[in-house]
Amino acid sequence: MAHTVNDHTHRQVVEFLMHEAELLDDRGFEEWLEQLTEDVVYQVPIRDTGKKNGDSEILRDGAWLSENWKSLDMRIRRLRMPGVVAEDPPSRTRHFVSNIRIVAGGNPDTVEVKSNLLVYRYRGESVHYDLFSGERRDIIRRVNGAWKLARRDLWLDQAVLASQDISIIL
Amino acid sequence: MAHTVNDHTHRQVVEFLMHEAELLDDRGFEEWLEQLTEDVVYQVPIRDTGKKNGDSEILRDGAWLSENWKSLDMRIRRLRMPGVVAEDPPSRTRHFVSNIRIVAGGNPDTVEVKSNLLVYRYRGESVHYDLFSGERRDIIRRVNGAWKLARRDLWLDQAVLASQDISIIL
């Protein structure tokens, strides 16, 4: 329970996460991309239902998403194209980020931070919505004075996806 | 990402939002009303499903709620009356406020703050519950040393309301 980072850094990290989530919900995708390092790794692993008690999942070599800067850029460019069937009209998303835990600060310019993520996604004109729940394990790095997301592992809590797709950025 | 308000004000604003949400969930409506400025503006706009990519909504001249102090007071007085069919027995609500972002502090006595809101509402004796998701864009003003809510715009994420009514205060 020791303070691993000072209050100033702590607040900066929290504000970084809030800002980044806001950009996604406001559809400021290009600016969101600027919050990532060029060598960013973005993974959403599959968690399978194992038998052994104590093992709530077996992470095999699969993923829901396995992205880098180029592939995220590709997805975002697509979101701006006319005729992007999956997102026209676009989803409305709300990223609820809570339980922020800054877990390491060995290098003053690199911070490991975990958070819980609940995403509400609404689309079209029904009364249906999707919820995505999981834990984010991020690495945030200071690049030229600005914090950037260098790595994100999102552990979704579902084994079978309760959504018709992942056409949004989680 | 600059600190737009100092830590002290930051904490005060957060505590204001927490307190205000607690009053709603504890049904302390009259005390909640005291947290508002007399000229409070409280809006819940309608977001419609537009065709154009990049436009996740077209905000036309409609609203789910468009309130001022008097109309909120009217609603609250009603909630206390016997025979208020919609809220007898009363809903239980839980306001989950997260992603607090203090966006401006030009005037030291006025703060703009955004937050994400998830409201869980349970009523009666079924297993059904409602979820409301959206973003709050608040203006908080210091009046005689106490912070008060001067304006709230709640951007709900739904186009068709997934609830039989809005009989609670969101």
Place this chain on the structure above:
Amino acid sequence: MAHTVNDHTHRQVVEFLMHEAELLDDRGFEEWLEQLTEDVVYQVPIRDTGKKNGDSEILRDGAWLSENWKSLDMRIRRLRMPGVVAEDPPSRTRHFVSNIRIVAGGNPDTVEVKSNLLVYRYRGESVHYDLFSGERRDIIRRVNGAWKLARRDLWLDQAVLASQDISIIL
């Protein structure tokens, strides 16, 4: 709205709650148990649907859970046993803790803290999930320099449980 605890304690309390929730979601149950005082009281009261307006619940002499250290230890030992039908494969939980309000700090070693809790629980291989919503009213005590949970009252918002059981720790 006075600051009832200093920033340092405030942050410690928040981090305590985050850490404790993380232990539950990571299935670090034994370590979680170490976060409790030996005389811990853990209650989840039943809220019933009363007629009187203004009374959103009548808390009678019932509970969903009424636990002490020994009974929690018993539950946790069971979760580790082979053949624990209810949790094999285990649930995946996500504790979303928000709206943290530190309500009293008379005794510097005892803090009362309220928070809102949303628990997402996923199990097996369906697309179904459970949500539990409620308010926690905790008492946290400093024991030999470390904060421990001395009492928790979780006010669930449901009258009829919208889940087939409570086999997890909320």
Place this chain on the structure above:
Amino acid sequence: MNKAEPQACNLEPNLEEIAKNIDAGLLPSEVFSNQAIFELELDRLFIRTWLFVGHESEVPKPGDYVARSMASESVLLVRGHDDKIRVLINTCRHRGNIVCRSGQGNTKNFECSYHGWCYDNTGALIGVPGIEAYGGKLSPDQWSLIQAAKVEHYNGLIFATFNADSPSLEDFLGETKWYLDILTKRSDEGLQTLGPPHRWVIPTNWKLPADQFVGDTAHFPFTHISALKLGTWPITDGPPWVANISLENGHGIWIRGVEAGHPVLWVRGYPDSVTASLKRNLLPGQQEVLNRATSLGGNILPNLAFMDLAFADEPGASSVGYLSLRLWNPISVDQTEIWSWCLVEKDTSQEFKEKAYKAYLRGFGPSGVFEQDDVVVWSGASQTAKGPVSRKLLQNISMGMNNSELDTSFPGPGKVYTNKTRFLESNLRSFYRNWLQNLIGGQ
């Protein structure tokens, strides 16, 4: 989520027996929960009769469209490039994809996202990628979007029907036109909608809200006891007077107001231009109605309800007159989507409009203090109708059956029921009789 509620029942309905009961002022509860009756309603009533789809002011310019639902068939209300208003079924003729997923907009063409078939804003199929692949056997004019068989409007209220053999809209409305004139012809400039319609889904069979709007004035002081105390309902002089006016084809109008001779038009706070134009545009009898009704509502069987009233936006403030329209979209036997509009005369001031919109929102929108209470009673009745015992019970709709007079001095058409107690259900009986006639006649 699971619902700890009983399910809909599936008994084979005995329509003749229901008819006899209605004649006796009794209504079997199962009409609100029987799945077979719900399916009959879709097949024999909704897709054969006129359904309300929107207001002219929602599609003012060529190319304007709004997405609507006709008995849960998704349709587009479009003003074509020829300035003609059509209702197009939002289903691609090729493989059935949804043609347009936007709630509203302005467009020349609708292009299907599956294989690119392209329809213009009159529904005509104007582009088929790879049309040569059909070897000349595909006539685009046979594969245009399906249109409602007829689309007609009455003073701006647009209705459509899938039934080419239906009577004209004017014949369908019949006597009701006289009353609709009162609501729609007050101004030379006509009405305009304020904002987009509100949409929400409530757990009730569609007939419970419909029968309340057709004539249930009796619930007002009970369901709305708290809302009535808030000081937004205008206070008028004059002896109270309430009527149920049963009209042709199951339609009905109710009036809450005063006896003749105590004019209440002032509560509507109209600007001079409207006060002047309504004198020109309305018959003396119609003006009398406006002068007697603080509120006037009704239901046009099946899916359009309306309420025209004077209401204040805040306690103690002055009241303004507005028209609220309601569309009942049956989703399932126990789910109904509501679409709700607020309309005012175009030539009122911006301030009047804002006041009217707030009065509507706070009173009868989905967050309105009156509306909230109604949903609870509708959903309550819809839920009990599923109970294994309750679904076999007969409800009582005989109020006023043996104690009401026909007010023959009333200037408007229809059977004008009134009585001293002001408790009436005359219109409900007429509504259900006609509703059943549709179900039986459609056999």
Place this chain on the structure above:
Amino acid sequence: MNKAEPQACNLEPNLEEIAKNIDAGLLPSEVFSNQAIFELELDRLFIRTWLFVGHESEVPKPGDYVARSMASESVLLVRGHDDKIRVLINTCRHRGNIVCRSGQGNTKNFECSYHGWCYDNTGALIGVPGIEAYGGKLSPDQWSLIQAAKVEHYNGLIFATFNADSPSLEDFLGETKWYLDILTKRSDEGLQTLGPPHRWVIPTNWKLPADQFVGDTAHFPFTHISALKLGTWPITDGPPWVANISLENGHGIWIRGVEAGHPVLWVRGYPDSVTASLKRNLLPGQQEVLNRATSLGGNILPNLAFMDLAFADEPGASSVGYLSLRLWNPISVDQTEIWSWCLVEKDTSQEFKEKAYKAYLRGFGPSGVFEQDDVVVWSGASQTAKGPVSRKLLQNISMGMNNSELDTSFPGPGKVYTNKTRFLESNLRSFYRNWLQNLIGGQ
């Protein structure tokens, strides 16, 4: 949310064939998933027979009421101003609104929120606003709340039925009364409920929990293997003895305990007053049962299950005796709402009561370590019964059919099946035979 699960099947059930299978110790899986069977159960079993609704101690004073559900018909269990207990259907006779939305309370009257009809706490219609509007044709006594045809109690356990032609409650319970006496007459002061009932909804057909409670002692060491290791189950001496006691009308009792001569009453930790009163109030044979049963459970067809047992609140702590009641409320073919109560003798100490309530909560409440495991197996079996192949399979309920003795030396009534293996399903066969008789007989 979508469920990645198959749907209920709709095959027309062949009841005669099911009967033959049951006689052969076989049970078609589709009894747990066939929609037509579920509807027959409601019509021919649930609304014709006695259903448990609550315990006398829940409505101690005139005007007290609790909301209950009889086969998903919402009812009110009320003690009227005349001190008589009634069961009123919670459906307004006027237009079907829910009369009372509160879970419990004390009231003189129930006033409907739709049009103000007012019923007193005996269900009598005592107020109809605007009754003059009926012209004298509305007789309030014909429009009172519908009551259950009969409400009777046995030692405080209240049952009701919608069937006026049903046998008396005493006849319905028959042989089971002898065993219920053991649970309900131990104290001169009777039982009291601790807290309100727990309510939760589980994804299972109602018969799976019911058939487990009627006699499935065999699952105990497997489903509950982990819970049994926790040290809360009392340890007794004496050779283990297990029985299935099949009783009239499909009811059944099981006992897990010891052979005669090794008294285990002490595990219940009763105060002296109870130890003394049970000697006075129970027959010697009934006392013998208490002295042999560490736990005793059963099911009264269809909706009441019970378990009377000694259990510790913490590992290693001393055990206390309590009675747990379960009500199965069928919501749909694959959803059941459970209502669960904990009862103890009134004249136990506060400490005993608290200990008993915690023992109940931690063992058999919705968070109980035994209960949790049962829900998993019930929902598992309910889910496989929907599979397109599995729903045509026959389950095996022949355990003990060809190897069990009737224990004729046992002091209680009924067919007392026991065997050396202590594996028995005798009561399940009797339960299903009787269940089917209701479905066939009701034709």
Place this chain on the structure above:
Amino acid sequence: MNKAEPQACNLEPNLEEIAKNIDAGLLPSEVFSNQAIFELELDRLFIRTWLFVGHESEVPKPGDYVARSMASESVLLVRGHDDKIRVLINTCRHRGNIVCRSGQGNTKNFECSYHGWCYDNTGALIGVPGIEAYGGKLSPDQWSLIQAAKVEHYNGLIFATFNADSPSLEDFLGETKWYLDILTKRSDEGLQTLGPPHRWVIPTNWKLPADQFVGDTAHFPFTHISALKLGTWPITDGPPWVANISLENGHGIWIRGVEAGHPVLWVRGYPDSVTASLKRNLLPGQQEVLNRATSLGGNILPNLAFMDLAFADEPGASSVGYLSLRLWNPISVDQTEIWSWCLVEKDTSQEFKEKAYKAYLRGFGPSGVFEQDDVVVWSGASQTAKGPVSRKLLQNISMGMNNSELDTSFPGPGKVYTNKTRFLESNLRSFYRNWLQNLIGGQ
């Protein structure tokens, strides 16, 4: 949550009329929304024919198992201790509990958590606690887990059927084998799955994705217009060529590629070992297909779809060849669970495999930029098919019916339809004709 959508319709389907329409290139929308048709599909098609269940490489070692679903019947694909692969229904023969709740693993035995019946990994019942209680009348060999009647594999693709009278898998696949060889025999070492299958549930009738995979090449440039612009689709020379190859038993293959003589094998980026082995293992005609197809897909009626293609993991990166398999698991008339696998040749490099997996994920996994768009059109068409008017419409599947040639010079079996426009629906007609034959023939 409520869904503001119409419900499935229940009209009695007229199969003969549907047959006539299909022959005329017309398809009634109700085949996607009619509940009775869905139930026929389960009974007459899915549980009588061969269903895909997985790939050999998923259960490499004795005791390995994965949980699967055959038409929403939960099954286990197990390699027994005898190294034989079986498909066991995951339903305990005793009382129907789910035997194994794990998604995959390795085990000697499956022990039921209800009463401890124990089955070995061949499904044999090897332990019944208290078996003496059956008095010798329970033969364990009659109460083993139910197995699929037949389990066969074709080059590692494992299929199973519940129908003992079905033709052999080889006969069922028929002409399709020639094409499957191309996908499965390129390497001497065979294919391997990368990661576990993706599973997600989409709101569509299962036939909409199936018919797209069987031959709907026409949607590509429209539905996927944005994804095609991203620079991940390989660019090749040569005149474009598209074919629909209709095969026995309703199966079908489509090819998007180039005319003969412009080899495109290089786009798959195979290592030398694969390039060499495919020359040895494939017939010249099969090699020609690989050299002409940048992508090749198909559907094996009913539940297996596949797509074999070259795709880049990033814009502008080099492309790699992989095989994607899709299993359609019908949950309800309007819900389908998708299972999706990515496979590559075992003897490709780790880097190749990672590239292939990313290419799959970003293109055709549940988050893939192509996949996302398809779900929207499938769910759109499934939703309109419920509309009270739309469900009575005829869709048009006549594309190419009157303008396509049989390419008799093509080296592979089946009817190879092609035309200059490259717009074809030949396979859809063959798919639906065969689908209907199953429904009719099964009567």
